[in-house]
Amino acid sequence: MDLKLDHHSKDGIEIVDVEGEIDVYTAPRLRELLIELVNSRFYQLVVNMEKVEFLDSTGLGVLVGGLKRVRAHDGSLDLVCTQERILKIFRITGLTKVFGIHDTVDEAIAARRAEK
């Protein structure tokens, strides 16, 4: 399936809901959304990947780019993901050490609040 993107605010953090496949064709749309959010001064982001069916290195690159952009404003980008096949890609590439990866959106928000 194609990529569906949505976003909403929760407890002062912008939640980005991603559904479908993030690959070389669709990743530019996620990149554009993340850039748009940063340009709109949303620097605390949680990307909910629970409905992501496929993620490749293009998608990983976009997420790393998003992290760099929010960090330039002292912000954060956390992920929500419990799917083993997606988590495996983060493990292979060592990115589990770069991103905060949580089981639920609420857990991601709570972890972010605890760090403040």
Place this chain on the structure above:
Amino acid sequence: MATVELTFTALPVHVRTARLVATAVARRSGVDESLLDEVRLAVGEACSRAVEGHQLYCPGEPVRLALTDLAGRFEVEVTDTCLPGGRSPGGPGSGPDPAGAGRESSAIAGAEADFHAGLGIAVIEGLADDVQISETAAGTSIRMSWPSSGAAR
């Protein structure tokens, strides 16, 4: 002769089709269900890499994907025709960003492209059972394989 051979225009939209075909043939070849996600991702990475190279250096040339059911092995070969001499010294990151279509030229976008270029090969090597990357007369060949029961022959 390959069990299934596919050539496609070097456009990102076709990479998904290549992934779907490779996964279907792998299943028919008797690759274990638990390995199909790895096949799908590794083939996608190799095809994405080829498409990005073609878009930079030879957009009119098709990318070739060959899927072969050998004795007990399912082999995938992705061949690009980007001549090594045609590549810029700085690698893909120093050229235009194909995914971003030139909309952004910030340092972050450049770093993102470089990161992705190196990461694709790392992901393939982390996923495939056996990987061989070689320079051919016309470009690069990525050959990878997984165990199979040989059901499709």
